[in-house]
Amino acid sequence: MTSTLVRGSDRLVQISDRRARGSNAAYVLSSVVAIASLVASVAGLTIKDLYQDDTSWATAALRGGDLVTLVVAVPILIVAMVMANRGSARARLVWIGALAYTLYNFAFYVFGSAFNDMFLVHVIAFSSSIFALIVTVIGVDASAIAARYRTGAPVRAVAGLLVLVGVVFALLWSTFSISYAVSGQISLGAAPLDGMHTVFAIDLSLMVPAMALAGVLLWRHEPWGFVLGAAMSIFGFVYQLNLAAAGWFQADAGVENVGRIDPVGAVFLVLFLLAAAIMIRELRPAEKGFR
Numbered sequence: 577m578t579s580t581l582v583r584g585s586d587r588l589v590q591i592s593d594r595r596a597r598g599s600n601a602a603y604v605l606s607s608v609v610a611i612a613s614l615v616a617s618v619a620g621l622t623i624k625d626l627y628q629d630d631t632s633w634a635t636a637a638l639r640g641g642d643l644v645t646l647v648v649a650v651p652i653l654i655v656a657m658v659m660a661n662r663g664s665a666r667a668r669l670v671w672i673g674a675l676a677y678t679l680y681n682f683a684f685y686v687f688g689s690a691f692n693d694m695f696l697v698h699v700i701a702f703s704s705s706i707f708a709l710i711v712t713v714i715g716v717d718a719s720a721i722a723a724r725y726r727t728g729a730p731v732r733a734v735a736g737l738l739v740l741v742g743v744v745f746a747l748l749w750s751t752f753s754i755s756y757a758v759s760g761q762i763s764l765g766a767a768p769l770d771g772m773h774t775v776f777a778i779d780l781s782l783m784v785p786a787m788a789l790a791g792v793l794l795w796r797h798e799p800w801g802f803v804l805g806a807a808m809s810i811f812g813f814v815y816q817l818n819l820a821a822a823g824w825f826q827a828d829a830g831v832e833n834v835g836r837i838d839p840v841g842a843v844f845l846v847l848f849l850l851a852a853a854i855m856i857r858e859l860r861p862a863e864k865g866f867r
Contacts, residue, residue, distance in 0.1 A: 673810025738791030
């Protein structure tokens with residue numbers, strides 16, 4: 577009887593360890609994401625006329641996104657995958673956040689940019705991000721993750737930031753949309769209407785609900801709130817870098833009413849960095865094995 581219990585306990589440990597390390601599908605799909613993202617970003621930065629059919633505003637923004645994807649997002653994704661394979665729970669949360677970034681980022685290339693030579697690569701990066709994110713999240717034991725956060729950790733500050741961002745963008749983009757429906761006009765500064773239509777659609781469909789859901793669940797200390805809160809903080813930080821780079825490229829390209837540095841964007845960049853630091857740092861290491 578005792579030996580049976582021991583074997584059963586060992587079996588549960590093995591199952592838990594495999595689940596923590598993730599399925600082969602998660603690694604294969606995420607590797608596809610990394611390779612496609614690498615190819616797409618290098619092409620965007622080196623092929624001069626790749627975005628020639630886009631507006632100067634969109635072309636500069638896409639190139640800025642390519643730079644951040646190449647030097648920040650792809651390395652983060654690869655390192656997180658390697659560390660997660662070694663059993664790091666923190667790395668798994670970063671991994672999920674990196675995939676959230678590639679999914680959201682390449683949605684703009686697939687649906688918002690003009691047809692170009694990298695279209696199929698963009699589709700591969702976008703589509704594989706969706707399925708990689710699903711199978712990676714499936715491998716997470718949310719309850720075990722939540723239990724390892726330090727009592728008293730300032731996670732509600734992170735939750736407040738996520739909810740704030742979700743609510744602000746929901747109100748902002750909805751107000752613009754309603755104003756256009758009523759008056760037939762909309763003032764977007766340097767941004768073209770077609771380009772902002774894509775921003776509105778993707779933000780209201782993907783980013784806003786994800787931020788709000790993560791924030792609400794984290795505020796209530798629900799297990800999945802800790803997982804999503806950490807992932808969305810990572811996503812927010814990397815994408816704020818993307819927006820910062822886009823603004824720099826747009827200013828360099830002479831796009832009107834765009835400065836090299838956006839003070840509001842800089843504030844949110846710092847806030848998301850602090851949020852990510854809190855969510856990763858406050859996750860205590862396990863006593864054995866899965867870190």
